[in-house]
Amino acid sequence: MSSSILQSSPKPLFFISNQKQKTFSSSLHVSQSINGQQFHKPCFSKPFTLVNKKPITAITATQRIDKTLASSSSSAMSSEENLSFPIMVNGCTGKMGKAVIEAGVSAGLQVLPASFGSESKAGEIVEVAGKEIRIYGPTGRESILTSLLKENPNMIVIDFTVPDAVNANAELYSKVGVPFVMGTTGGDLEMLYDTMENSKGYALISPQMGKQVVAFIAAMDIMAEQFPGAFSGYTLEVTESHQASKLDTSGTAKNVIKCFQKLGLSYDLDQIQQIRDPEQQLEMVGVPEEHLLLHAFHVYHLTSPDKTVSFEFQHNVCGNSTYAEGTIDAAIFLAKKVQSQAEKRIYDMGDVLREGNMR
Ligand SMILES: NC(=O)c1ccc[n+]([C@@H]2O[C@H](COP(=O)([O-])OP(=O)(O)OC[C@H]3O[C@@H](n4cnc5c(N)ncnc54)[C@H](O)[C@@H]3O)[C@@H](O)[C@H]2O)c1
Numbered sequence: 001m002s003s004s005i006l007q008s009s010p011k012p013l014f015f016i017s018n019q020k021q022k023t024f025s026s027s028l029h030v031s032q033s034i035n036g037q038q039f040h041k042p043c044f045s046k047p048f049t050l051v052n053k054k055p056i057t058a059i060t061a062t063q064r065i066d067k068t069l070a071s072s073s074s075s076a077m078s079s080e081e082n083l084s085f086p087i088m089v090n091g092c093t094g095k096m097g098k099a100v101i102e103a104g105v106s107a108g109l110q111v112l113p114a115s116f117g118s119e120s121k122a123g124e125i126v127e128v129a130g131k132e133i134r135i136y137g138p139t140g141r142e143s144i145l146t147s148l149l150k151e152n153p154n155m156i157v158i159d160f161t162v163p164d165a166v167n168a169n170a171e172l173y174s175k176v177g178v179p180f181v182m183g184t185t186g187g188d189l190e191m192l193y194d195t196m197e198n199s200k201g202y203a204l205i206s207p208q209m210g211k212q213v214v215a216f217i218a219a220m221d222i223m224a225e226q227f228p229g230a231f232s233g234y235t236l237e238v239t240e241s242h243q244a245s246k247l248d249t250s251g252t253a254k255n256v257i258k259c260f261q262k263l264g265l266s267y268d269l270d271q272i273q274q275i276r277d278p279e280q281q282l283e284m285v286g287v288p289e290e291h292l293l294l295h296a297f298h299v300y301h302l303t304s305p306d307k308t309v310s311f312e313f314q315h316n317v318c319g320n321s322t323y324a325e326g327t328i329d330a331a332i333f334l335a336k337k338v339q340s341q342a343e344k345r346i347y348d349m350g351d352v353l354r355e356g357n358m359r
């Protein structure tokens with residue numbers, strides 16, 4: 001596959017982009033005072049700040065979210081449903097972790113001062129969106145989570161960690177019995193769903209939290225259901241470009257490809273062309289320079305057997321605010337399901353959209 005895919009059609013049939021919004025966000029500057037010194041940083045989302053490194057101790061009631069925020073959250077949320085719940089954001093020093101905490105704070109949710117992170121960060125206390133959060137490495141997670149749940153029976157875990165941690169984390173959440181939103185991609189999806197089927201827990205699992213992209217995938221799925229095989233014989237080329245730090249292939253692209261397969265296209269996931277090189281992203285994909293460190297561009301190009309007909313679909317996202325907002329909607333949706341003891345326990349972002357649970 002060549003770069004022509006990305007440049008072949010100046011007017012794609014389907015184009016979703018939030019570049020405008022993120023161009024605004026990219027000019028955001030954060031000013032923080034650390035040990036009396038003032039720091040200014042241009043960023044997509046506010047950076048976390050390392051406060052200090054202390055030995056790990058159990059979470060106590062005094063470390064929990066402050067009560068002022070807790071009480072204000074009920075009015076900021078939905079007073080008629082009296083839905084106020086704390087979130088534990090795992091991977092809180094990561095790009096998504098930070099963005100989700102900011103979105104959660106804006107929505108009036110409580111953020112618990114504990115987060116699962118990498119071994120190298122274990123014991124650190126970091127500041128994200130004005131909240132001090134202690135990082136817990138791989139050791140002792142079960143007892144930490146158990147005591148957190150005991151003190152916060154209506155808590156929801158939000159996981160934006162790394163592909164390698166997905167299955168072990170989901171097993172732990174299920175074992176302890178804490179409902180969770182799994183935004184992290186990768187891992188063994190079949191195993192993840194098996195874990196949930198075998199537990200009594202609630203979960204919302206989605207490799208894509210951006211509402212408009214989710215709606216696009218749902219539309220493709222409806223087309224596949226109504227017109228199975230409509231694109232038989234066509235060839236498919238898929239290109240996805242993300243920041244160089246992304247560890248796995250786009251989970252979103254995999255879901256879109258499932259729809260194309262139902263539409264009759266034969267395609268193997270290892271044919272996906274991943275672009276992680278910033279130079280290619282600038283020149284070939286057209287990613288704005290200020291978003292090289294945080295973007296998700298996807299192109300699906302379909303060509304008829306005799307090459308007389310072609311289709312192109314794109315969804316291009318700069319920054320990550322759309323995912324963070326969707327994640328908070330997902331957490332609110334899941335909290336309501338838990339509260340109402342809904343029979344269905346495993347959800348995805350399509351369920352959130354279908355029930356109109358958007359703020
Ligand atoms: N569902 C969506 O809409 C969506 C959107 C964006 C990103 N993602 C996915 O979310 C995940 C995180 O993305 P990101 O951009 O924030 O990545 P990131 O690299 O910026 O952050 C990863 C975080 O995980 C932590 N971590 C590393 N090893 C860990 C471990 N063993 N246990 C717990 N935490 C660990 C890191 O310290 C870091 O805080 C990726 O899988 C990405 O594909 C999903």
Ligand SMILES: O=C(O)C1=N[C@H](C(=O)O)CCC1
Binds near residue numbers: 185209252
């Ligand atoms: O930035 C990422 O990493 C993203 N991952 C998700 C995926 O793999 O589909 C969603 C888009 C952003």
